Amino acid sequence: MRIVHLITRLIIGGAQENTLASCQGQHDLGHDVTLITGPPLGPEGSLLDRAHSHGYKVEVLDEMRRAVLPGKDLLTYRAILRRLRQLKPDVVHTHSSKAGILGRWAAHRANVPAVIHTIHGLAFTASTRPAINWAYKWLERRAAPITTTIVCVADAMRDQSLRAGIGTKEQYVTVYSGMDTRPFIDPPVPRDEVRQRLNLEPRHVVAGTLARLFHLKGHDDLLALAPDLCRRYPDLRFLWIGQGILHDTFERRITEMNLRDRFVLTGLVPPTQVPELVNAMDILVHPSRREGLARAIPQGQLAGCPAIAYDIDGNREGLIPDETGFIIPPFDRQLLNQKLATLLEDRALAQRMGAGGRHFALARFDACVMIQALERVYADALKRG
Numbered sequence: 001m002r003i004v005h006l007i008t009r010l011i012i013g014g015a016q017e018n019t020l021a022s023c024q025g026q027h028d029l030g031h032d033v034t035l036i037t038g039p040p041l042g043p044e045g046s047l048l049d050r051a052h053s054h055g056y057k058v059e060v061l062d063e064m065r066r067a068v069l070p071g072k073d074l075l076t077y078r079a080i081l082r083r084l085r086q087l088k089p090d091v092v093h094t095h096s097s098k099a100g101i102l103g104r105w106a107a108h109r110a111n112v113p114a115v116i117h118t119i120h121g122l123a124f125t126a127s128t129r130p131a132i133n134w135a136y137k138w139l140e141r142r143a144a145p146i147t148t149t150i151v152c153v154a155d156a157m158r159d160q161s162l163r164a165g166i167g168t169k170e171q172y173v174t175v176y177s178g179m180d181t182r183p184f185i186d187p188p189v190p191r192d193e194v195r196q197r198l199n200l201e202p203r204h205v206v207a208g209t210l211a212r213l214f215h216l217k218g219h220d221d222l223l224a225l226a227p228d229l230c231r232r233y234p235d236l237r238f239l240w241i242g243q244g245i246l247h248d249t250f251e252r253r254i255t256e257m258n259l260r261d262r263f264v265l266t267g268l269v270p271p272t273q274v275p276e277l278v279n280a281m282d283i284l285v286h287p288s289r290r291e292g293l294a295r296a297i298p299q300g301q302l303a304g305c306p307a308i309a310y311d312i313d314g315n316r317e318g319l320i321p322d323e324t325g326f327i328i329p330p331f332d333r334q335l336l337n338q339k340l341a342t343l344l345e346d347r348a349l350a351q352r353m354g355a356g357g358r359h360f361a362l363a364r365f366d367a368c369v370m371i372q373a374l375e376r377v378y379a380d381a382l383k384r385g
Helices: 014-028 048-052 070-087 097-109 130-146 155-163 191-197 219-232 247-256 271-278 296-302 333-345 347-365 367-384
Strands: 002-009 032-038 057-060 091-095 114-119 149-152 172-174 205-210 236-241 263-265 283-286 307-310 325-328
Touching (some): 002 097, 014 048, 014 367, 091 097, 091 367, 097 130, 114 367, 149 155, 205 271, 205 296, 219 236, 236 271, 283 333, 325 333
Parallel strands (some): 091 114, 205 236, 236 263, 307 325
C-alpha cells in the first residue's frame, strides 16, 4: 500500500510523535510510506532527524507554515497536489489543522482513493477567539465531506466535532495515540541515576509535568499552588520537562517566589531522554487547558506514576478515574491542590494507582495496538472509497 502522511511541522509534540509512530509502524509492515512536512520552526525542538532515521521517505515542503499566510498556503496546496499526482498514493493521511485542510483538498483533487484525517486536538476551543473558532469550524465543515474517515485520538474529539456540525457519525473512528512503551517500562538509565543527576534526593517526592512551556499548558496553575504546597510538604519537588517561549518567564517567577530549589526545569531534551526523566517522577500532574488526549498521561502511568489531569477533551480516556489517577473539573485549582496533597500524603495509594495505571496504559496506548487499528481503518476506507 502506498501511504502519504502530511503534517504541518515536525516539532517535539504529541501529534508529531503519533505521526512518526504511524509512519514507522507502517514502514515496518512493508508499506511504501512517505511523510511530507513543513520545516520544524519554533523553540520546541525538531523531530526531523528522527523521521529521517527510520527508512521511510521524508520530504520537507518549505512553503508550509503553521500561521495563516494566504500566499504561502496557495503555494503549499499546489505543491502538495503536484506531489500527490506524482506519488499516486492509495491513502493520504493528514494530521494537524493546516496540513489537514490543504492536504485533504489536494488529495481530493488528485483522486486519492482514501483520504484520512486524524484529529489530535481541536483548533476551535473556548480558549481561542470567536472569530478564529468560526473560521476553523467553517473550514472543517467544508473538508469533512471529502474525507473518507476521520480518526480521533479520543471519543471526546468525535463528540465535540459532531456537535460543531463537522462530518457524520459514520465517518468517525477512535484510535488511541500509540507509542513505544518499552523505554517507559524499562528506562535506559536507572531511576536513581537520573534523580541523582537532577539533584533529587531519595526522600524527595517529585510531581512532574511533561509539556511545552507555553500558554494553556497549565504551568501557571502549578505556580499559583506552589508556595502553599512547598510550605506544607518540605520534600516536594517539581520537575518540568520541556522547552518553550515561557521558559524565562517561569524561571523568573520561580525565583521571585524564592522556590528555585524546589523546581527542576530540564529545558529542551531529546525525545529519547523523556522516558528516563518521566521515570524520575513520583506523580504525573498535567493541568493543561487544551488537549486532544495528552500523551503525557499514559506516559506517566507507564512509568508507574499516578496521574492528575483536568477533565478536558479526551483526558478522561487517558486514565481510570480514582483508580489510576484523578480527573478533576477544568481549572479547579483548589481541587488540584487537594489531589496533589492526597498523593503526597498517602504514598501507598500513589503506588497502587501507579501500578494499575501501568497495566491500563500498556493495553491501550502501545504503538502496535495503534498500527493494527490503522490497518483496519485504511482497509475499510479503501473499500468505501
